[in-house]
Amino acid sequence: MNSNSITLQQAQKEVDHWIKTIGVRYFSELTNMAMLTEEVGEVARIIARRYGEQSEKESDKNKDLGDEMADVLWVLLCLANQTGVDLTAAFHRNMEKKSIRDKDRHQQNPKLK
Helix, strand or coil: CCCCCCCHHHHHHHHHHHHHHCCCCCCCHHHHHHHHHHHHHHHHHHHHHHCCCCCCCHHHCCCCHHHHHHHHHHHHHHHHHHHCCCHHHHHHHHHHHHHHHCCCCCCCCHHHC
């Protein structure tokens, strides 16, 4: 790992520390869910206009896709902390599930060749 690397567990702890020392408290889970939807929409807007067929508005040209993705991650980390989800464990379980379920599925998909 380089000095910029961070684990999901470290990210969850860092967000929790920030919330408790700077952010005062977490927003409610429902508020954070609405915020997550909003942030995902901002990512979708950039991708649709920058990489899709839609033309990019002048006001969108300076938007930083990485920053918008980090906003999505931030709110997701907040929701994980609030609901007691260990994202590291959940990620590993999810990768195992996908690896078993999709072991041959994508290899045999003619649309991907």
